[in-house]
Amino acid sequence: MEEPDMKAMRHMENVQRLVVKIGTSSLIHANGKINLQAIDQLSYTLTGLVNEGKQVILVSSGAIGVGMGQLGLAKRPTKIQEQQALASIGQSELMTVYQQRFAVYGQKISQVLLTHDVLDFPKSKEHVHHTMEQLLKWGVIPVVNENDTVAVDELDHYTKFGDNDQLSAIVATRSNADLLVMLSDIDGFYTKNPNKYADAQLVDVLHEITKDSLKRAGGAGTELGTGGMTTKLKAAQSILDADKMMVLANGVNPSIIFKIMNNEPIGTLFINSQKDKEVI
Numbered sequence: 001m002e003e004p005d006m007k008a009m010r011h012m013e014n015v016q017r018l019v020v021k022i023g024t025s026s027l028i029h030a031n032g033k034i035n036l037q038a039i040d041q042l043s044y045t046l047t048g049l050v051n052e053g054k055q056v057i058l059v060s061s062g063a064i065g066v067g068m069g070q071l072g073l074a075k076r077p078t079k080i081q082e083q084q085a086l087a088s089i090g091q092s093e094l095m096t097v098y099q100q101r102f103a104v105y106g107q108k109i110s111q112v113l114l115t116h117d118v119l120d121f122p123k124s125k126e127h128v129h130h131t132m133e134q135l136l137k138w139g140v141i142p143v144v145n146e147n148d149t150v151a152v153d154e155l156d157h158y159t160k161f162g163d164n165d166q167l168s169a170i171v172a173t174r175s176n177a178d179l180l181v182m183l184s185d186i187d188g189f190y191t192k193n194p195n196k197y198a199d200a201q202l203v204d205v206l207h208e209i210t211k212d213s214l215k216r217a218g219g220a221g222t223e224l225g226t227g228g229m230t231t232k233l234k235a236a237q238s239i240l241d242a243d244k245m246m247v248l249a250n251g252v253n254p255s256i257i258f259k260i261m262n263n264e265p266i267g268t269l270f271i272n273s274q275k276d277k278e279v280i
């Protein structure tokens with residue numbers, strides 16, 4: 001693993017298409033209410049990027065969390081049908097809020113709900129691809145989430161992505177995006193879980209996901225978040241395999257994406273070493 005205090009130069013100039021993933025913990029306050037400031041800033045920032053001529057896809061979690069807030073539930077229910085019903089309530093509310101906030105900046109958005117099998121089956125995968133390309137061509141920001149109402153893993157029918165970290169990596173690689181920006185409740189990937197260890201240090205750049213890095217990632221940090229750091233590293237692995245870049249950063253102020261695009265050393269950059277050498 002790289003020395004945590006070494007800050008490498010970054011080169012985001014050629015990023016034309018990017019996927020931004022935002023997790024539940026960045027979208028919902030600890031008291032269960034929607035974080036309007038985060039959504040507003042996200043809308044402002046992503047619209048700003050589209051106005052600069054970039055193509056942007058948003059992968060947003062939060063359906064279950066928003067649904068919990070709507071019903072006043074403090075704890076995520078364990079029954080699958082309850083989680084799915086909450087997602088159904090929360091997704092439409094979440095999209096209503098996104099729609100309102102993006103409209104303030106004159107930005108069109110759309111909803112794309114996916115399941116794993118849809119992207120496994122060649123014909124439906126092609127349809128999704130064409131729809132996404134058309135949306136991006138029109139300057140629309142597709143807002144993607146898992147179709148939680150139908151996604152369940154059964155023995156003979158595999159429909160779940162697992163979590164939105166995986167989904168965002170799949171969306172980014174399938175859409176040939178140059179960069180995946182993963183916004184979480186933490187500043188980046190640390191040498192160990194910073195919520196447990198005070199001496200944890202932020203890693204600036206990671207060129208490969210080793211067994212050692214996976215060991216440094218603990219479980220999910222919050223009641224609402226599901227993925228935890230392990231799934232973020234797995235997502236990063238898919239991005240590195242596709243020879244693309246990922247930045248993991250804190251989603252508390254989503255306008256941080258402007259700084260990322262401006263080559264500021266924000267969060268953790270995942271880039272394979274060959275590509276890192278090429279761009280420098």
Ligand SMILES: Nc1ncnc2c1ncn2[C@@H]1O[C@H](COP(=O)(O)OP(=O)(O)O)[C@@H](O)[C@H]1O
Nearest residue numbers: 023025184185190192193217218221225227228
């Ligand atoms: N090495 C690590 N570096 C950073 N965070 C870590 C690490 N290991 C475990 N974590 C935990 O992962 C959490 C982020 O995952 P999660 O709560 O699922 O966020 P999100 O809702 O944004 O997907 C952090 O808050 C932290 O507690």
Ligand SMILES: N[C@@H](CCC(=O)OP(=O)(O)O)C(=O)O
Nearest residue numbers: 024061062063064164226227
């Ligand atoms: N599809 C679910 C999100 C699941 C998920 O991965 O959540 P998170 O760990 O907050 O990104 C929802 O919208 O609630």
